[in-house]
Amino acid sequence: MKLLMVEDDITFANTLKRRLEKNGFDCVHVDNNNDALLKCHSHQPDFILLDMKLAQESTLNIITPLRQIRPNSRIILLTGFASIATAVDAIKLGADDYLTKPVDTKTLLAALNNCKASAVAVLTNTEPENTLSAEQVEWQHIQQVLKFNDGNISATARQLSMHRRTLQRKLQKRPH
16 A cells, blocks of 8 residues: 655654554655656656645646546545645545544544544554544644644634634643
8 A cells, every 4th residue: 555645744744654664555755846747757656645834735636637646546635734725635636535633543544545443453453542622733733833823823724713812812822
């Protein structure tokens, strides 16, 4: 099972690559759109994982060409900046699934195999992972948006559509 991963966060990519290789995937990693298209031709992946927001580019732009190169490959978009609009765009462009970061192995395998997460756990004979609580997921998403905005609380609050004071309160309450 060949997999092409397009991800600019090297640490995240290496972690994800190890998790997927433990589950039988032959992973190739690239960090930009041009290399993704080139590797898609040479590697002929059965699965393609795209980080939606690379450093200076969006992988939404390459979904259609990837689909043309590999019409039967399963394309999954991963993003830390989820929105209904981008989810709709990704699916219209040819993505098979749209997942928000952080994503646990069970959910990712379910998306790759196009089946329910509980069935994947049985199929892969894996123990259920510690899943994140809603508060932890929210905290991590806020941290990603805050980092994207270079620590600017006001810009982050605007992007998250919340009042600045509400954001400050949420930042003071780190979930365990």
